[in-house]
Amino acid sequence: MQWRELETEPCSLARALAVVGDRWTLLVLREAFLKVRRFDDFQRRLGIARRVLAQRLGGLVADGVMEKVVYQERPIRHEYRLTEKGLALHPVVLSLVHWGDAHYAGATGPPVLHRHTVCGHDFRSVLTCSVCGEPVDARAVEARPGVPS
């Protein structure tokens, strides 16, 4: 399997990775979830080459994960906002951050704390089942083909 074939592979993970399976792309998304919107702010915070950043943001816009919106008319200025499809990546980014917290935080603790504004507490993310609401353990999941082949 070559990377250019990933988009057509019958696996949702492979298709998802064709869109966000790049470290810079995931770091750009992290910044977007921290409410960064402007090209120069992404650039400064990530220390990323402008050409690479333009490429990644352009890809995310092309894939409908972010949208480029005019926020000022004279001179014209754009910012990048997560679309609903982009916001739906939040569980991926947050799960990966919390996994990093659990295994790489070191003695000083997590570098970033997340507060759930609904209940007002710092929290960890817990993946649960949409049907029964219980936490989902990897050992309690059975996978089977969904499309007759």
Added chain:
Amino acid sequence: MQWRELETEPCSLARALAVVGDRWTLLVLREAFLKVRRFDDFQRRLGIARRVLAQRLGGLVADGVMEKVVYQERPIRHEYRLTEKGLALHPVVLSLVHWGDAHYAGATGPPVLHRHTVCGHDFRSVLTCSVCGEPVDARAVEARPGVPS
């Protein structure tokens, strides 16, 4: 920021990406969650070059995400199993699969269905708050530095 600096960057996502921020690595993990354990099975299912697969599996073992275990003595044979640290990546992989399902499944529906053996139903994953148990919306999360700088 260069990739070699990612491991020392004070961000859990960056540190996590230094371990699993590679598309092949994530596809290897997907297979592992589908209970694939043997080198030849990974190789056949992914169509990946043996050298690349050995590299990725070796990296995952070095990072404590998988372990290489003897399952047969004569001749000696190894298999690769997820450790607890590796199993803890399940929310990341499952969230990404379900995001792919939601946005790229097409008319035939998701290529893989997941059944929660606790309740017996096919499910979607829902990210919830460890404190109040409610679903976590990206807009309901506030991030702040956790380490005094």
